[in-house]
Amino acid sequence: MKPSPFQINRRSFLTRCAATAAATGLPLWFTERELAQAAAPRRRTLSPNDRPAIALIGCGGMGRGDTGNAMRFADVVAVCDVDAGHARAAAKQFTVEGRTPDTYGDFRKLLERDDIHAVIQATPDHWHTLVNLAAVQAGKDVYGEKPLTLTIDEGRRLVRAVRERKAVLQTGSQQRSDRRFRLACELVRNGRLGRLEQVTVFLPAGLREGPFATAPVPEGLNWDFWLGQAPKVDYVPQRCHTTFRYWLDYSGGTMTDWGAHHNDIARWAIGAEGPVAVEGRALAEPIPGGYTAFSEYEVTFTYAGGVRHVVRTTRDDNIFGGVVKPDGQRNGLRFEGTGGWIWVNRGEIQASDEALLRTPLPDDAPRLEVSNDHMGNFFDCVRSRRDPVAHVEVGHRSASICHLGAIALRLGRPLRWDPTRETFTGEGAGEANAFVAREMRKPFDYDFLDRG
Numbered sequence: 001m002k003p004s005p006f007q008i009n010r011r012s013f014l015t016r017c018a019a020t021a022a023a024t025g026l027p028l029w030f031t032e033r034e035l036a037q038a039a040a041p042r043r044r045t046l047s048p049n050d051r052p053a054i055a056l057i058g059c060g061g062m063g064r065g066d067t068g069n070a071m072r073f074a075d076v077v078a079v080c081d082v083d084a085g086h087a088r089a090a091a092k093q094f095t096v097e098g099r100t101p102d103t104y105g106d107f108r109k110l111l112e113r114d115d116i117h118a119v120i121q122a123t124p125d126h127w128h129t130l131v132n133l134a135a136v137q138a139g140k141d142v143y144g145e146k147p148l149t150l151t152i153d154e155g156r157r158l159v160r161a162v163r164e165r166k167a168v169l170q171t172g173s174q175q176r177s178d179r180r181f182r183l184a185c186e187l188v189r190n191g192r193l194g195r196l197e198q199v200t201v202f203l204p205a206g207l208r209e210g211p212f213a214t215a216p217v218p219e220g221l222n223w224d225f226w227l228g229q230a231p232k233v234d235y236v237p238q239r240c241h242t243t244f245r246y247w248l249d250y251s252g253g254t255m256t257d258w259g260a261h262h263n264d265i266a267r268w269a270i271g272a273e274g275p276v277a278v279e280g281r282a283l284a285e286p287i288p289g290g291y292t293a294f295s296e297y298e299v300t301f302t303y304a305g306g307v308r309h310v311v312r313t314t315r316d317d318n319i320f321g322g323v324v325k326p327d328g329q330r331n332g333l334r335f336e337g338t339g340g341w342i343w344v345n346r347g348e349i350q351a352s353d354e355a356l357l358r359t360p361l362p363d364d365a366p367r368l369e370v371s372n373d374h375m376g377n378f379f380d381c382v383r384s385r386r387d388p389v390a391h392v393e394v395g396h397r398s399a400s401i402c403h404l405g406a407i408a409l410r411l412g413r414p415l416r417w418d419p420t421r422e423t424f425t426g427e428g429a430g431e432a433n434a435f436v437a438r439e440m441r442k443p444f445d446y447d448f449l450d451r452g
């Protein structure tokens with residue numbers, strides 16, 4: 001099989017370039033470009049009836065849900081997990097007519113296969129970027145779970161790589177393919193509420209528990225690989241599967257978990273790349289030795305035009321809808337303008353006056369991109385090579401808002417943000433900018449992708 005570019009590790013690649021330059025007398029930049037081009041993976045063009053081969057990386061609850069959904073469009077040929085039990089269970093689940101997907105413990109090995117067209121990426125947040133980068137460098141398209149990144153710096157790197165490689169990347173923020181959220185955003189953008197003054201996002205409160213005891217690493221789990229770039233610690237069951245999202249080492253609490261959905265919708269309606277100011281207040285302190293992300297909090301973002309975007313946690317755990325109180329105290333979003341309000345969540349859309357929803361927008365009103373099937377939109381774009389509805393910049397910018405909120409909560413002071421330069425400015429900027437990137441534990445840093 002032809003080696004993929006990250007199989008040729010960077011050091012040996014540079015040695016080969018230097019040797020070619022020396023032997024031919026040609027400039028180094030020229031030989032580097034030529035060799036890089038020769039090694040670049042070729043992406044096979046799909047015809048409308050092709051069923052691409054796909055792989056799942058991260059075989060937990062969401063990865064298996066996403067992959068089941070993707071099987072409407074594609075064939076699963078490989079699965080990968082650092083927990084062998086999860087990989088085995090996924091391989092069994094995705095066996096079709098006696099064809100069982102191959103299992104892997106190291107995504108770099110899986111990505112060496114050139115029969116795989118796209119990957120579903122559903123690892124915990126601290127692995128998202130390295131896996132996504134490796135996939136696009138290997139010429140794959142990616143359906144990558146939200147929040148797209150662990151840090152703002154990761155997002156900038158991923159945007160660059162996706163654009164350079166012309167990959168198709170859909171962020172798994174499926175509310176972008178939900179009619180109710182699109183209607184709310186379209187109405188707000190078209191001034192149906194008059195001047196938009198405030199968007200309030202209600203997120204479920206996170207878990208506040210602990211302290212937790214260490215335990216022996218379960219058989220089949222590669223704990224060091226699972227930890228990846230995060231600090232090395234003894235195994236604690238609550239740090240691992242599913243509840244990793246309540247630890248700042250691996251995620252950002254509900255601010256980046258549910259927040260990746262609702263803050264994305266808030267930003268879609270506001271139509272801005274990001275806020276210019278943020279401040280946060282924790283309403284409950286974590287328990288020492290327990291989950292480290294704040295469970296209850298309030299964060300306020302301010303945008304250049306003066307719109308406020310307030311994020312509040314709610315203890316109402318009926319997170320998928322149900323009976324919605326008009327005062328909007330459930331998980332969801334409330335848009336308030338000079339001419340009324342709209343409340344929307346995954347189950348319902350309501351307004352201060354029904355006519356705000358019922359009156360059609362004019363034919364020439366600016367409309368938002370239509371997608372009513374998030375996974376279907378991804379596979380359409382895999383064929384057409386167009387940008388999906390939650391493309392890489394969408395995922396990066398919406399994750400950035402969540403990261404800004406988490407940073408403001410950690411620092412507990414007002415901060416100013418420049419969304420164009422993607423940097424904090426003014427008082428406290430030095431301390432805040434230190435959170436824009438994180439130190440990655442070796443060997444699980446960016447060089448890890450060259451060491452395959």
Ligand SMILES: NC(=O)c1ccc[n+]([C@@H]2O[C@H](COP(=O)([O-])OP(=O)(O)OC[C@H]3O[C@@H](n4cnc5c(N)ncnc54)[C@H](O)[C@@H]3O)[C@@H](O)[C@H]2O)c1
Nearest residue numbers: 058059060061062081082083086122123125145146241242
């Ligand atoms: N779009 C949505 O509505 C939605 C809902 C739930 C979860 N998610 C997202 O999906 C992701 C996974 O969440 P989950 O609840 O399924 O978590 P999970 O803990 O159940 O699954 C994660 C899996 O990834 C595996 N893993 C860890 N590191 C890996 C690596 N380096 N290579 C391969 N596998 C690795 C774990 O062993 C585990 O099996 C999270 O980022 C989460 O935010 C999205």
